[in-house]
Amino acid sequence: MNKRRIYAEFYDLEYKNKRDDVDFYYRLAKKIKGPILECGCGTGRILAPIARLGKEIWGFDINTAMLGIAKKKIETLKVKKVKIFQDDLVKFYSPLLKNQQFNFIFLSFDSLAYLAQKNETYYSPEETRQRQCKALENIISHLDKDGLFAFDLFSPNDLSKDYIMRHHFSQIIKNETWSLFSAIQIPEERIFQIHYFMEILKMDGSIKRWHYPVSAYQATFQEIKSLLSKVGLRPIKVYGGFNLKPYKPNSEQMIFVCRKK
Template sequence: MEGWQGWDDYAPFYDWENARTVGCRDIRFWQGLAERCGGPVLELGCGTGRVSVPVARSVDDVVGLDRSDAMLRQARRRVRRGRVDGSLRLVRGDVRSLPFLAASRFQLVMAPYGVLQSLLRDRDMRATMTSVLGVLRRGGTFAIDLVPDLQSWREYDRRVSLRGRRRGGATRISLIESVRQDRAKRLTIFDQEFVERRGRARTTHRFSLVFRTLSVRQMTGRLRRAGFTIEAVSGDYRGGAWHPEADTWIVLARKPR
C-alpha cells in the first residue's frame, strides 16, 4: 500500500464529503499565514484546490502540487470558477521529490489537512522534509496541519457515515465506510464505498486510503533532525495551546537563516 493511492478514485467525491466535515474552518488560518509570510507559497498535496484557491486570493504567486491527476482536474475547475488563474499554478508531482521547484525559493510551504499523513514510511517523511528544505528560502516557514490521533479511532465495519445529494442535483450519494488499524505500523486504513443513485441507476465506487499518524513529539523530532527549528505548536486555528486532545495539531517550523 502507498499513501498516494486511492486519491484518483476519491476525487469526484472529495469536495462533497469535505463540505460536510472540515468545510472551510481552516481556510482563514492558511490565508492569514500566507499574508504574514508573503509569496511565493507552495501547497503540498493541494488536492481539489480547497486551500490553494482561497490562499491565491490573498497572495500572488502560489503553487499547488499534487500527485493525483484526478484531484488536479477538480482543482483546475475551482481555479476557473474562482478566477485566480493569474496567481495560482498547479503542478503534478510527488512531495518526496521537489527538485524541479528549487528555483522558486518559497517563503512558505503549507501541508494542510493531514497531507504528511499520506507518507507511510520514515524514509518518505525524511525525503519530503529534505525536499521542502531545498525549496524554502532561508528563514522560510514550513507549516503542517495533522488530523489528530487517527490511531485512537475505533475500528468499524461498513458504517453509513454520510448521506446526501450532489449540490442541486438529482443524484443521491451514500458513503459506507470501514476503519482498520495496524497499530504496530501506526497505520489507519479507510475502506470507502461511495454509492451514487440517480433514478433507478446505481453505481458503486470502492477504494482505500491509508494514513500514518506520528505524534507531535515524533513529528517535531523528525523536523529538527532534518534541519528545521520549531517555531510553534498549536491546537487550533486561532493559535490556542496544543494539548493531546486538541482539535488539530499544527506545527510551524522554520528553515534557519
C-alpha cells in the same frame, strides 16, 4: 469515470464547507510577501481562496483527479499568478520547481500522514517515516532562508473506539443521490485505512458503487518533533487545534509553524 475521479468528486463535496483550516492558512498567507507553495493541494480547497487574494501560489499533488478539480476552480477565478501541477512530495521531480524558492510552504489536512498511501495499499510504518523525512527535506530545500513552513496532522487517538463506520453524507446532485460511507481498518500498528464506499443512485433505479481505500500513518507528537529537528526545522508555534490553543497531549490536532534552524 474511474474510481480516483469519483473519489476526488466525493472528497470535494464532503469538504467544501470546511473552513477552520482554510482560515488558518489564509491568515498566514495574507502576511507573506513572495511566492507560496502548497504541497498536496488536492482539489484546491485552501489554495483557491489564497489565489483570490492575488498572491503568487503554486500547488502540486500526486493525484491528477484531485488536481483536475483544483484547476477548474482556479480557471473560474481568472487569476494569473497560480501554477498547479503534478508532483510527489517524496520526489519533487517537477522541472518547474528547479531553483525555485518559496517564502511560505504549507501541507494541510494531514497530508504528511497520507504518505503511507501506496496505490490502494500502504507503506510499512518504517517506510512511511522515511518518506516523511524525505518529503520534509525536499520542502526545506525549496524554503527561503527566512521562509515559513506550516502543517497540520491529527493527533494519535484510539480510532478503533471512536470511529468504526460512518455515513458521511447523502446528497441529491442533478437528480442522482450521491452517498458516502466509510469504515476504518487498522492493518498494522500506527497504520489505518479508511475504506471509502461511494454510491450513486440514478433516477432509473440503477446504482453504481466504488470502494477506495486510503491509508494514513499515526505519528506521535514526539516523533514529529524529532523529525523536524533532524531535518533542520524549528517550530516557532505549536497549536492543538485551529482554535489556536496550545498543544496538549489530549489535543485532537498538532499544528506546527516552523522556520529553518
